[in-house]
Amino acid sequence: MTVTDLQGVAGTVVLPDDPAYEDARHVYNFMVDKHPEAVVRCANADDVAAVVNYARTSGRPIAVRGGGHSVPGFGTADDAVVADLSAINHVEVDPERRIARVGGGATWGMFNEAAGAHGLATTGGIISTTGVGGLTLGGGIGYLTRAHALSCDNVNSVQIVLADGRQVTASPTQEPDLCWALRGGGGNFGVVTEFEFELHPVGDIYGGPLFFELSDAEAVLRWYREFEADAPRAWGGFPAWQIAPPLPFVPEERVGEPFLALVSCFNGPEAEGARLLEGVRDVATPVAEHVGVMPYPALNSAFDGLVPRGLQHYWKAAFVTELTDEAIAAHLEHGPKVPVVNSTMHLYPIDGAAHDVPKKSTAWGHRDARFACVIAGMWPDPADNERCIAWVKDYYAAIAPHSQQGGYTNFASPDDADKVRENFGGSFDKLRRVKQEYDPENLFRINQNIPPAG
Incomplete structure (x- = not known):
């Protein structure tokens, strides 16, 4: 069986001599530079089956691409046949x-x-x-x-x-x-x-980002630790390190500076959502904020502009049982060094309803974790690779002693293969x-x- 046998699929087969190949071979992370044998833009499940059968009988590797956002670039590989599912998007x-x-x-x-x-x-x-x-x-x-x-x-x-x-x-x-x-x-x-x-x-939510001075970051992280433990489940948000982008709500003279952001999402009445954030306003005054009522999909896409396709990516992940004082100190040491506007650290809460699900009912193996931390190194210029990767590695090394063994697989990098069991x-x-x-x-x-x- 040869790749020409795939020409009968309902979708499109993109080969190396095709003008569309250069774009088709790339995934979201442009640090990944692979040359597959073919990219099959599958139109239906039968096309997918044809690609699977071809890979099995020919001995070719198969790479499966949905959104293509895999940080290690699992949606492509050298000499592989790619099952691109992007047209199966109903x-x-x-x-x-x-x-x-x-x-x-x-x-x-x-x-x-x-x-x-x-x-x-x-x-x-x-x-x-x-x-x-x-x-x-x-x-x-x-x-x-x-x-x-x-x-x-x-x-x-x-x-x-x-x-x-x-x-x-x-x-x-x-x-x-x-x-x-x-x-x-x-x-x-x-x-x-x-x-x-x-x-x-889930209708309109009350939420958005608040930016706080670095001098207030410790107080905000300590507030978040206590607040999240008792917050209503309708609240979902997280702290993040963020260099201020040039947006209308950011004072012009503060654009380009690092801040601790708190991103809030409350699926409930505006008045109650505002009341929930009174506690952090008592702790620190935001330098900038864009908080209000908006459709949930609007918040879900609010950060898309910071992470377009084509950046360089290197990430590390950790599960956290408790956000200890020592862990907060590690975040305070490394977070403000965030190298570029695209890079960040997010500390997601994964308690509440996620803890209600019995441990053995799904393959998710970290039901006892309270937070999932991701240090997401993302930047446009390959010349910055060494500097930005070093920031991620140093940050991760600092928080690892205060974290569980293992991290969220969706955030893992190519050099995390030795951590698959954890x-x-x-x-x-x-x-x-x-x-x-x-x-x-x-x-x-x-x-x-x-x-x-x-």
Whole structure:
């Protein structure tokens, strides 16, 4: 079997001699510079099955690309055949049943626009161009985690193409072990072409960013630690280090300076949302803010402009049980050194409804963590690679002693492959057994890879 056999698919096959190849071979992270054998822009699940069958019979690696946001660039690889799902991007909302059927190539912007038209949503990231599939399979942290758990916790069923080319449904009653593994085990078990999600009432929210002086950062982080422990679950937000971009609400003379930001999202009445933030205003006065009532999809896309496709990316992640004084000191030492406006650190809360889900009901292996920290190095100029990577590594080394073993797989970098057991936590051994059953030859290995038990 040769790549020419794929020319019969309904979608488009992009080969190296095609004018579209140079763009097609790239993913979101331009630090990744790979040359696949072909990029197949799949039109449907049958196309995906054809790509899977080709990879299996030819011995080629297969890379699966949904939104293409994978920091290690798992949506491409040298000499691989790429299953590009971006055209399988339907979002069908049933407002009466509060469910959505979502194609494996859809983005959260597409999801939120369709569901938001009915005043509905589910947990789904903070950047709207992120793919629904990759984020969900790895767990799925977002503004609504405390109220409605992880993205993967809201999955009813999936349509998936397996390593042998079969197309099956996985749900708690059909292929239950596979369904369990897909809810937090990443892209190790097949190519998901459709998800069915539970939806929740989410209308206009009260939220946005507040920027605080570095001199007030310690007081704000200590306030956040205490506030988040007792905050209503309808509140979801996080602290972040951020160089002030040139936006209308930022005083012109402060643009380009680093601040501690607090990003707020409250799914409830404006007056109650404002009251919740009175505590932090008592601790410190914001230098700049853009807080108010807005549609949830607007907040979900608010930071898109800072992270366009084409940046260099290097990230590190850690799960945190408690935000200790020592951990806060490490953040205060390294966070203000954030090198460029695109880079940041976010400290997401993952308690509330995420802790209600029984540990063994999904493959998400860190139900006891209270926060997920990501040090996201992102910058436009490759000449800054050494400097920016050093900031991420130094910051991570400082917080690691105050964190759990392992970090969120969706935030891991290519050099985190040796942490795969810790990253998947207590689910790892069972994940290996499920991998052995559904992908014993490890066809799906361009990912945070779980080796088959055999």
